[in-house]
Amino acid sequence: MKKTIRTAVATGLALGVSATALMAGPLTDRIEAGEPIRIGFANEVPWAYPGEDGAAEGFVNAYVIGVLGEMGYDNIEPVVTEWGGLVPGLNAGRFDIITGGMYILGSRCENVTFSEPMAKVGDAFIVPAGNPKSLNNYEQLAEADATFVTGAGYNQIEAAERGGLPDSNVMTVPGPTEILAAVRAGRADAGGVTYFTALNLAEQSGGDVEVSDVSQLPDWTQSWVGVGFRDDDADFVEQFNAAQADYLGTEAMMEAVAPYGYAEGNLPGEMTTAEACETK
Template identity: 25%
Template structure:
């Protein structure tokens, strides 16, 4: 009998310890902080069509923004968008400037060493914008791997990584923004621009006759939301939120607005 009592006492103490540990983990969770604060702070760099952009009124709009609004609504809190330069977006997350990165970020092993990611919400890949006159000469990214070609891409992105990996023999030029890199090609100052398919497709449609879009992606890149490490409650909630909006049609509705229609382009500068 004494052994049974001792065992039950041990189990009760062990369970209480686990409960206390779980409760402490929850109290430190970003999700708990968001609810107590009453605001979801989302970090993004407004310049990646159609994920996050600035319209004529100066508001940040886009696919990620609409998803973020649904996220805040599901949490019962307000939404705050924190526009952040790309090269500082992970450090800003780690120092608590915002709660989550929702900015078309590719999930890579290198980034995953610094932060955690929720399950990918969309998959894209790198494609190529060619300057006018190279349509018959360049058929794929492989044809650009030559020192006679100048290839532009955005600094600190998977576009830069792909360019250096697959087009290392070309003259590579790095730009702070995707708009600056693409404009270099449209103006005939560079031969090609390497970047994500959605941006390149939209930029090409906005600049007819100035360049050619080689729209077959040559990389596989899952985009995901970035959060700080050691936060299983927040990660669990985000994954379940994505399952919910995919299941109830919300995701498809937002996707159709930004990827299957061009009406939003009229609202941009």
């Protein structure tokens, strides 16, 4: 099946969508009217990012496009925005689905309806080459009175607080590019991202930074990834979950995500979204 993909780059958020427009089933209504399914994501390599031609790249995009294909939908429009604009943009009707690679957290479950988990991923730090301050977990950040940089809206903000690092030691920036720049320039002692992102940033740095020893991070830093929808699209989420159950872990799915580093160890296991919303 040939996929029809159109690209739109979101430089701002349209907040003037009326409550009436977001009544039950707006995504289903859009599809029935012949409108594209708009998938929203930021520039988060290798999770979800725009390719050179504006195509939806990254393993979460590949996965979601695969599930939608199983459902019979191929009219898909990528919408790119900053990470901090994903949830507001979804709820403002700027796009229909968040494919950016978002952890299922209790604080997010209040504003987003997540699919059942599609991946399990842990945190990681990028640190200067040699890790001179031995920063491998959040408690060590607090003990060293370190300056920690992470992205606006990232789960690592809550994790740093849980680890005892004061807010005054946490710097927030738009995304991975700025996190790498802060660590490289010495403005931050460590940068908090996901393990996938940390590997990519270390490779980009040309040896200036390395990935922390993730084995020293506690189990509670493991998180589950879901695909985000508006609460009003519960009918579509139910259909998506049914298709996902048949697609997750298949040979076709693993072939689609393998180029981005997703492996069998990232399959979500038995965790449910309800459990993740309650415990994370």
